[in-house]
Amino acid sequence: MKKTTHMSLVKWLGGLGLLLFLTTAQAVLTIEINRGVDAGIAVAIVPFHGNAAAPQDLAAIVNADLTRSGRFDTLPKENFLSMPGANSVISYKDWRLLKAEAVAVGDVKALGGDRYQVDFKLYDVLRQTQLGGYRYTVSSAKLRRVAHKISDYIYEKLTGRKGAFDTRIAYVTARRLGKGKATYQLWVADSDAYNARNVLTSKEPIMSPAWSPDGRKLAYVSFEKKRSMIYVQNLSSGNRQLVARFRGLNSAPAWSPDGSQLAFSSSKDGNPEIYVMNLATKQPRRLTRHRSIDTEPAWSPDGRSLIFTSDRAGRPQIYKMSASGGSPRRLTFEGKYNARASYAPDGTKIVMVTQNDSGFHIATLDQRSGRFKVLTGTRLDESPSFAPNGDMILYATEKGGRGVMAAVSADGKVQQTLRVQSGDVREPSWSPFNRGL
Amino acid sequence: MLNKKFLLIVLVAFGLAGCAADPMKPEGVDTGGEAAPGDGAEAIPGSGDGDINAMAISEEGQFGNYPGDPLSHRRIFFEYNSYSVEPAAQAVIEAHAQYLVGHPGTNITLEGHADERGTREYNLALGEKRAEAVAELMSALGVDRNRIVTTSYGEEKPLELGHNEAAWSKNRRVELIY
Numbered sequence: 048m049k050k051t052t053h054m055s056l057v058k059w060l061g062g063l064g065l066l067l068f069l070t071t072a073q074a075v076l077t078i079e080i081n082r083g084v085d086a087g088i089a090v091a092i093v094p095f096h097g098n099a100a101a102p103q104d105l106a107a108i109v110n111a112d113l114t115r116s117g118r119f120d121t122l123p124k125e126n127f128l129s130m131p132g133a134n135s136v137i138s139y140k141d142w143r144l145l146k147a148e149a150v151a152v153g154d155v156k157a158l159g160g161d162r163y164q165v166d167f168k169l170y171d172v173l174r175q176t177q178l179g180g181y182r183y184t185v186s187s188a189k190l191r192r193v194a195h196k197i198s199d200y201i202y203e204k205l206t207g208r209k210g211a212f213d214t215r216i217a218y219v220t221a222r223r224l225g226k227g228k229a230t231y232q233l234w235v236a237d238s239d240a241y242n243a244r245n246v247l248t249s250k251e252p253i254m255s256p257a258w259s260p261d262g263r264k265l266a267y268v269s270f271e272k273k274r275s276m277i278y279v280q281n282l283s284s285g286n287r288q289l290v291a292r293f294r295g296l297n298s299a300p301a302w303s304p305d306g307s308q309l310a311f312s313s314s315k316d317g318n319p320e321i322y323v324m325n326l327a328t329k330q331p332r333r334l335t336r337h338r339s340i341d342t343e344p345a346w347s348p349d350g351r352s353l354i355f356t357s358d359r360a361g362r363p364q365i366y367k368m369s370a371s372g373g374s375p376r377r378l379t380f381e382g383k384y385n386a387r388a389s390y391a392p393d394g395t396k397i398v399m400v401t402q403n404d405s406g407f408h409i410a411t412l413d414q415r416s417g418r419f420k421v422l423t424g425t426r427l428d429e430s431p432s433f434a435p436n437g438d439m440i441l442y443a444t445e446k447g448g449r450g451v452m453a454a455v456s457a458d459g460k461v462q463q464t465l466r467v468q469s470g471d472v473r474e475p476s477w478s479p480f481n482r483g484l
Numbered sequence: 485m486l487n488k489k490f491l492l493i494v495l496v497a498f499g500l501a502g503c504a505a506d507p508m509k510p511e512g513v514d515t516g517g518e519a520a521p522g523d524g525a526e527a528i529p530g531s532g533d534g535d536i537n538a539m540a541i542s543e544e545g546q547f548g549n550y551p552g553d554p555l556s557h558r559r560i561f562f563e564y565n566s567y568s569v570e571p572a573a574q575a576v577i578e579a580h581a582q583y584l585v586g587h588p589g590t591n592i593t594l595e596g597h598a599d600e601r602g603t604r605e606y607n608l609a610l611g612e613k614r615a616e617a618v619a620e621l622m623s624a625l626g627v628d629r630n631r632i633v634t635t636s637y638g639e640e641k642p643l644e645l646g647h648n649e650a651a652w653s654k655n656r657r658v659e660l661i662y
Contacts, residue, residue: 113519252640268608274635275608296612296636299605312609314634318616319609357608362565363606364512384565387603400603407601416536427647429603448647474604 078187082105088205088345089146094124095153096132100232101163102187106154108194112212113201116414116439117461122147133180134167142172149178149205151197161186167197169204184483191241192268192484201382205259211434214238215478216441217246217256217265218452222470232470233267238477240465242450242459245278254474262479266300266309277311290329296320299343301389303370310334312342312355321355323370334372345368345389345397354397355379356386365399365412379412381419387430388412391437391457398431398440409442409455422459432477433457441475551631554579558626560618562656565600567613569621577618580660581625594618595659596636597643599652604638611636618658 051247090113094106106124113119128141129474133154142150153167168180171270175457181200192213199210215235220232229374231253236243247253248484251270258265259279266279280287291297293313303323304310313331319340322331335341354367357375366375366387379385384402391398393415401410401419406426412419422440437457444453446464450471453464557576569577584590596611615634621626623629644651 220590223645252637254608254638254640270637295634296608298608314609314612314616319612340606340613342609343603343605356603358565363602384602386606402570402602427600445647 077300080198083449087118089120089122089210090201090205091122091142091145091147091150092124093127093130093132093150093152095155095165095167096130097152097155097157100157101190103190103195104195104329105155105165105190105197106151108191108239109151109198109201112195112198116202116212117456117463117465118202118206133421135169137170137177139170139172142170142398147172149201151201153197158184162468163187163190165190165193165197165425166201169201183484189484191237192481195237195239196484208438209480210343211436211438211477211480212238213481215262215481216240216436216452216475217258218255218443218475219473220470221252221450221473230341230470233265235265235478246282254476256476257302257453258476258477258478259302260304260306266302267425268298268300277309279309282422289332290326291324293331301344301353303346304348309345310344312344312351321353321368323353334368334370335375343387347390348392348394349482354388354390356388365397379419382410385410389432391433392435393437396457400429400431409440411440411457420459422455422457423453425453428453430476434477435480439477441477443473499628549560556585558660560614560658560660561653562614562658564652564656565602565610567610569617573623577621578625581627582618583620583630584627585625588631590662591631591633592622593633593635593661595661596638596656597633597641597657597659598639599655600639600642600647601652602639608636608638608640611638613655614658618660 165183169178195213198212233247254268256267267300277291293315300311321335343356367381368375382401388399409423410412410421425444427445429443560573594615597616598607619632642655
């Protein structure tokens with residue numbers, strides 16, 4: 048990452064093209080942290096000097112990001128003894144008294160013509176050293192992303208793991224209109240659920256949004272032609288392509304890591320099987336041959352193999368096979384129902400939906416140790432996907448009779464619920480890392 | 485430290501209305517030429533049209549409109565996570581197969597559904613398998629397989645919205661649509 052990032056020349060995803068697709072709507076998002084780590088890293092985010100001139104409160108966004116991760120104890124600004132900015136001398140004593148381990152400070156300058164300069168610095172209170180700093184020059188539309196980049200920086204410096212705040216999520220909402228009628232909408236939002244942009248609205252169900260590895264496209268299943276078909280939509284232009292409309296089912300799209308192929312499930316040959324399609328030629332290649340259900344394919348990070356759900360042993364379980372074909376090997380033996388598996392970004396674990404006596408939960412299977420771990424206690428959990436840094440898992444669950452989004456840390460220690468106020472929320476999917484700014 | 489419940493209420497403004505460009509707009513018209521007679525485009529599954537449905541097929545006259553006629557049953561129900569046709573459903577399927585054999589101009593759409601438990605994609609496949617199971621039986625009873633269209637909505641279009649077995653048992657079904 049460069050020390051200074053100028054975003055003015057970079058075409059921001061979603062720019063003018065997507066503005067056309069925004070819908071008049073307001074939603075209240077509630078983030079409820081149900082469980083956090085016992086001892087988070089104590090960090091103070093000082094309100095940025097000059098922030099009043101900008102339309103976004105950067106320190107507040109950073110504060111919310113870090114709090115949401117469950118790994119930080121963000122100190123309340125009311126207790127701060129001094130309010131330094133990016134050019135101030137830090138009085139370490141003031142922060143030691145608050146038991147802050149790190150302090151972040153910044154300045155915002157309005158440069159005119161909708162351009163803002165953001166300076167930010169991070170200090171280690173115990174070692175009394177500056178850990179680093181950044182300057183960003185951006186338009187107002189990108190200030191939230193700058194705040195998420197700052198959160199990513201702090202996260203990485205203090206936990207040693209890459210941050211995933213400057214990422215996006217895709218999800219589907221359903222609103223029942225009575226008499227069997229409903230409105231289904233596909234959305235893309237920032238990882239904190241702000242800036243939700245409507246990608247598709249339909250009277251028929253929308254399912255299974257899947258991010259292309261470059262984060263520019265979504266593949267999804269839409270029933271708008273009265274049966275399931277797979278579309279690929281470019282997020283900045285809104286252009287979309289119908290890529291699979293074979294006889295019967297067309298479902299569960301999954302991008303190969305290089306973005307050139309799409310694995311999916313289809314019953315084109317009479318039974319739900321796994322196929323892989325080269326997106327350039329649109330020619331499907333059949334991978335599985337079994338009378339049972341084979342669906343929900345997901346690629347290994349190296350692109351060499353696929354995992355998928357099959358009930359060939361009587362109940363749904365996870366199987367693995369080579370991307371070039373061959374015989375599948377069963378991976379899951381714990382739990383009577385395991386489905387919708389996908390890999391952690393580093394390939395060490397797979398996450399899935401598992402059923403035990405208390406309902407459907409999110410679980411991980413460690414590929415090396417074989418350890419199977421149930422992470423959630425909620426009852427109707429679905430559609431898990433890893434954050435691109437592998438630290439959190441986003442999934443759908445039900446709360447108070449409504450579908451909501453929730454997240455759990457990969458170790459199960461941090462849990463949170465994200466509620467968008469209107470309609471049922473389902474099928475969340477975490478984007479890859481954003482590129483550029 | 486973070487064990488306390490933390491509640492952030494945040495306003496998300498989705499922005500201004502825009503006239504959506506056309507590539508975004510689903511057409512809602514089936515171009516696959518699979519629509520059943522009688523304008524299948526309006527047939528919204530799960531719209532509560534009831535198990536006893538005196539549907540008229542104009543050129544053939546009325547059918548399935550007297551009590552006890554197996555043709556009046558337009559739904560086949562399934563056990564949890566199963567796509568085996570229950571013996572109890574056999575008579576209904578036979579009656580419809582017989583009807584189709586006697587009316588070569590009539591086609592049928594079998595629309596599979598699942599209850600909400602389990603993953604959406606697996607349930608979509610489950611619905612398809614249920615529809616396929618009914619199709620295979622009809623085909624074995626002499627109905628040309630090309631006259632049967634199978635489709636699935638998985639758990640997306642429940643008949644009942646409850647989160648209990650009473651609702652689930654109604655949602656695990658295949659709809660017979662003429």
